[in-house]
Amino acid sequence: MYGRGTTDAKGNLLCHLRAIAAFRDAGVDLPCSIKVVFDGEEESGSPSLPAWVRANTDLLKADAALSFDGGFGGSNRPRISFGSSGLLFVEIRARGAEQDLHSARARLVQNPAWRLIWALTQLKTPDGRIHLPGFYDAIRPVTHLEREMLEQAGWDDAAQQRDLGVTEFIDGVSGVDAHERLLFTPTCNIAGFATGWMGEGHKTVLPSRAACRLDFRLVADQDPNVLLATLRQFLDDHGCADFEMEDMGSIEASRTALDNAFADVVIDAARQVYGAQPETQPTGDASGRQGVWLGGMLGGIPAAGTGVGPPAWRGHAADEFMVLDYYRNGIRYAARIWELFGQQSLGGTS
Template identity: 40%
Template sequence: MKDIYAYVDRHRDRYVEWLQEICRQPSVAAQDRGMKETAAMVERYLKQLGGEVQLVNTSGFPVVYGLFAGESDRTLSFYNHYDVQPEDPLELWDSPPFAAEIRDGYIYARGVADNKGNLIARLAAVDALLNVRGRLPLRVKFIVEGEEEIGSVHLPEFVEMSRDLLQADGCLWEFGYKNADGRPQVSLGVKGMCYVELICRGANTDLHSANAAIIENPAWRLVWALSTLKTPDERVSIAGFYDKVRPLADDDRIVLEQMIYNEEHTLEKLDLCSFLLQLSGLPLKEKLIFQPTCTICGFQSGYTGQGAKTVLPAEARVKLDFRLVPDQDPHDIIQRLRQHLDQHGFSDIEIDAYTLEHPARTPLDNPLTRSVVATATEVYGIRPTIMPMSPGTGPMFLLCQSLGIPAVSVGVGHFASNNHAPNENIKVDDFIQGIKHIAAIIEDFSRQS
């Protein structure tokens, strides 16, 4: 692979320019801003590299699909997304979020880590292999959607009408990061999600707060409902919530013991004194990876502006997410949530579902896992940290495991990439190293059986 690595080094500036170009194009799905232009840009990149490209329309934003022929029928697919999070709050950025400025070896831009850096690294790896070897050793597919940051709402449509396009022997998932010690992470799955909004309604209009003596406040009612969902020891109180959670297997325990998680650095970076429940060591890692969650993501009611306004709100809303682990089913969880609220006297509280995604895992002994780990050790000069499952969520089950396709995550971010936050960034050197790693995976996976 030395010839490929040398080519990547020689064309480093060109690949960085590709990344800057796409990062300078806003693509905020939540606001339908720049989505058509960014999809066209991805389509152009794939065509310029010689791929067969389809822009697959859905009821939402299109999926860009690319296919590159290989010497064998063995197929490796890449899942990525071209949409990004909104850039707010703007005042906390040190440079404009879509300027893609490079400072001190880092490139700063909304979406550079999540997920445009990984997308361009994979395109660059294909480019390097084609230019040096004149061919790819296996078939490569790109599946690049535009709604990941809003829950992949219309991706099931794409899967339903494009199952023949998705078939592959393995899929490299969208993300990956380096730990604080510079060791790359390899993730073998994602948690599922049940994301809902609870809505409690009171009077048909906001009232003067003097009426709180005789008119029920929906904000209080929603707070009381929330208090029934979880106990102070972090146990979710919904009946049957843990019924399908798998016990920790011996292999999982071994991987967790070997998994490096820098507790001290993480606490220092977050300006915290301790983790939840004073956890550390193996119990901390087990809770992070293998335990489900129930989290309040946002609460809205009444007046929250500057100064005082004595108001009795007419409505209260809270957004919740439940991160799920194998074998929990998000559809089952939402039914149990409904039953729980009804049984506790809150049948009037509405549930509006946003994202329902299944958890997904790939076995440690899978050929794709072996390829990713072996080539990471070669490229980075250090054995990667293996994450049995990412604490995050994505439509991996829908695109991969439900179709019998193993998926592994690896990428160009780092522990302080600030995904979804101001000053999102990656190291330029990590981006170049990531291109080499993808090229090495393509070559090695073509030989796996």
């Protein structure tokens, strides 16, 4: 079945609704109490969700949180993630003269592009270090279990580099260390920079404006709101109080403990339904307000995120697709998670 959303996330969401219907049609009580939250803003960072969750914590009270989104990896095994990255995204704008000038005037008139570049270089040095005060202080250490999960993940440098179109990683990092860096370290990335004239022709202009966009991928427990204020202070402290800074959105990082029964439930359900060991990752490199994030917002209840889409399901493309067998197994996967969770709550073993 082809069409945008067939997997991401209509197919995924429907698995849960069909599982609930299947229990009901069979005249069987639900194995546990289920509260369903639909969020239509996930692709734009779910900006309305935090306030809504904070306003409805009693309604949302639960023992565990789960999201279904995305799908299988290339190895044709279900993926289960126990966290996601945070994000802080800002645009910074510097101004010089009232309008662009003949570049000969650069001897007397400050170029805002130089000022912005000098500020950026103070923010992040060639060694990769990010110089926001306290930036690294709040980072939650990698646990033994998380590292162990990475070691079992079968990270392949050559395959990853081929996929990314590079021949080496920063600092020559490799193997499990590269995988750990991808999932457990924050970064400060220049997502855009524009000033002056870069089109056809030879315009030697002194630009009146320069702007850049920075995105910080964050890890637990860095607080994007604290860092936003720190960044503003950093600019002020480095002679750039006149720079405008626009908050273009942020997402909290999330990470759930691996040594809990709910993690076992989700992994066991995948094993039972698919007859294979799932791909598990202790946290994700991308950002989103999903199951594990919700678990964090609800006081750190056990949480996980997984999905049922077929391998290479072409998320967001016009020819995104769902394979019906994967959809039907997805319903079984959802139902099995709840059955196991219900047994566990009753004192059974998974």
